[in-house]
Amino acid sequence: MPPDVKDQPPADGRSTRWDDHREQRRAELVTAAVAAIDRHGPEASIADIAAEAAVSRPVLYRYFDDKAELHAAVGQWGATLVLDRLMPVLLTDEPIRARVEAGVAAYLSVLEEHPQVFLLLVRHQVTGSDPLADGKAGIASTIARVLGDTLRELGVDAAGAEPWAHGLVGLGLSTGEWWVERQTMSRNAVARYLSEFVWHAFEGIAAEYGVPLSDLDRPTSVPSDITKGRAR
Structure with missing residues (x-):
C-alpha cells in the first residue's frame, strides 16, 4: 500500500499546524481501532486495525509507538x-x-x-x-x-x-x-x-x-x- 500523503510531516516546519493534524489523525485512527476491535474482538491485530483505517501498518506506527x-x-x-x-x-x-x-x-x-x-x-x-x-x-x-x-x-x-x-x-x-x-x-x-x-x-x-x-x-x-x- 503506498504511503498516505496525508500522513507526511510539513516540509516548511510549521510544527503547530502539524501537531493539530497529528492529533486529528490519531483520533481518526483510534476510531478505526474501536471499529476493528468491535468487529474482530479483543484479539484484533495491528493489521486488522490498519485495514479498518485504510492505511498501511507503517502509517499506523507513525502515530503510535506500539500496540x-x-x-x-x-x-x-x-x-x-x-x-x-x-x-x-x-x-x-x-x-x-x-x-x-x-x-x-x-x-x-x-x-x-x-x-x-x-x-x-x-x-x-x-x-x-x-x-x-x-x-x-x-x-x-x-x-x-x-x-x-x-x-x-x-x-x-x-x-x-x-x-x-x-x-x-x-x-x-x-x-x-x-x-x-x-x-x-x-x-x-x-x-x-x-x-x-x-x-x-x-x-x-x-x-x-x-x-x-x-x-x-x-x-x-x-x-x-x-x-x-x-x-x-
Whole structure:
C-alpha cells in the first residue's frame, strides 16, 4: 500500500499546524481501532486495525509507538465516552437514587455497545501495561470531585470522596467484566442490583454522618469542566 500523503510531516516546519493534524489523525485512527476491535474482538491485530483505517501498518506506527500505546489511546477514548454518558445524568435535579440508577444504566449502555473493546481493556492484552490506567484515574478523579463537592456542601467530612470514588470504579469494572463475559443476566437486572448496591452504600454513609437523604436530593454544583464529561 503506498504511503498516505496525508500522513507526511510539513516540509516548511510549521510544527503547530502539524501537531493539530497529528492529533486529528490519531483520533481518526483510534476510531478505526474501536471499529476493528468491535468487529474482530479483543484479539484484533495491528493489521486488522490498519485495514479498518485504510492505511498501511507503517502509517499506523507513525502515530503510535506500539500496540500498547494504541490500546492506551482506546482506553482513554472509552473513559471519555463513559464520562460523556455518566455525568449529565448525575448532575440533574432528580432524587439521588434516580441519579444513581440512571448513572449505572448509562455506564452499562457503553459496555453493551462495545463489549469487545471493554474486554480488551480490562484483560490488559499487552503484557506489562494497563490500557485503562489513565482512564480509570480520570473517571475516579471526576467522581471524587463530585462526591467531595456534595459532601462539603452538606457540611460533612469529604476525606472519603477519593477512596470511595476508586471503589466505585473498581466495582463497575469487576461487575462489568463478569456481565459481559457471562451474559447470565439481562442488562436491566444487572443495573438494578448494581444500583441497589451503590444506593445502599450512599444511604449508609448518609446515616453515618446524620445527614437526611432528602438533603442529597438536589443538583450538585461542580466546575464546568466536569459537566463536559472529560476524563482528566
